[in-house]
Amino acid sequence: MKVSVRRKISSENLKKIKKCGFGIGGYDAEVALVEGRFSDFRRYRNLKWIHTSFVGVDNLLTDEIMGSDVIITNSRGMKTPVPEHAMALMLSFERRLNEAFASQAKRKWDRIVGGELAGKTIFILGLGAIGLELAGLCRAFNCNVMGINNEPVKSRFVDKIGMSNKLHQMLPEADYVIACLPLTRETHHLLGRKEFSMMKKTAVVVNVGRGPVIDESALIAALRKKQIAGACLDVFEEEPLPKSSPLWKMKNVIITAHCASRTPHYEDRMIEIFCGNLRAFKSGRKLANVVDKERGY
Incomplete structure (x- = not known):
């Protein structure tokens, strides 16, 4: 299985994703890690799950994604500033x-x-x-x-x-x-x-x-x-x-310029939540932080 990483992350955090048993892919990936909008969603042929590095998902809830069976999870629950x-x-x-x-x-x-x-x-x-x-x-x-x-x-x-x-x-x-x-x-x-x-x-x-x-x-x-x-x-x-x-x-x-969540620790905390879900996804267990698309959170 593969993850499409659609945001900048450190090499260390990229290694953490690979340690969960996932390769790094593109449009063939089953999982996408995103930040904000997902404009080329339709090009992903095998996508099952989108994880956003944010808590809010409003930018993701397009008609295409809403009408699909793709699961969305967010980064709710991490220690945030x-x-x-x-x-x-x-x-x-x-x-x-x-x-x-x-x-x-x-x-x-x-x-x-x-x-x-x-x-x-x-x-x-x-x-x-x-x-x-x-x-x-x-x-x-x-x-x-x-x-x-x-x-x-x-x-x-x-x-x-x-x-x-x-x-x-x-x-x-x-x-x-x-x-x-x-x-x-x-x-x-x-x-x-x-x-x-x-x-x-x-x-x-x-x-x-x-x-x-x-x-x-x-x-x-x-x-x-x-x-x-x-x-x-x-x-x-x-x-x-x-x-x-x-x-x-x-x-x-x-x-302030939409920076309330920005600290040097944000990415590491987000990756910890994401990797927990990667392990759950690989073993067929229930994912944490699944978003109700209709409710918007």
Whole structure:
């Protein structure tokens, strides 16, 4: 059996794949390791299974792949820095670090008065692995934590948990609203004009999930009207974020370039999950992290 490796990986990790008993193939492969889109899917004659190095699979769910019998698995469950990145964004906004960095660049001694994260109410949209780990970090900072999820979930770090239909009921309580959601039909533009109007004027929106979960034009309008206090964004509706986007010049917006998951350890952790599934596939056992194509996660 063969694996088509459609992303850059180290020679060491390539060896790990081979040690699982697989050769490296092309369009004749039974397995494909991908990152993002899979534009030439139709050229694979023997494909049985696609593994994505990401957690989100929205870029893979084309009509061709949806209509096929090919299994999709993702890299859910590996230790990820995304919760740390979300905390860094909130702390940067609260402590006004973007202003401090600007003063540093000008060699200006500016004793900025920042806020405090402790005591704030953090509302996490999506209590999967990332959302639950983020909840633990928020609790360590003495925050109040709320969350919604599609399925029932329990956590000692979350004070209040609701199903997804409780979004509007819980939004007005939040100081920070953090999207940790995959992109599906249900989550597309989950936060839009109506939702921003329900938030506190002091609320801050954070997105470390998928860009289109937020209606970007509605967000820009809400920021301009000062309906909310700010936004911290790692993902966007269009990436790279166009230079013409008003978000770049907004003083109450912090931007990072879809890098919340990027560390030197990411690839090794992903390969560990992939190789576990390669061994399962070879022996005919059930694969971990199988994606429900209809649900989108």
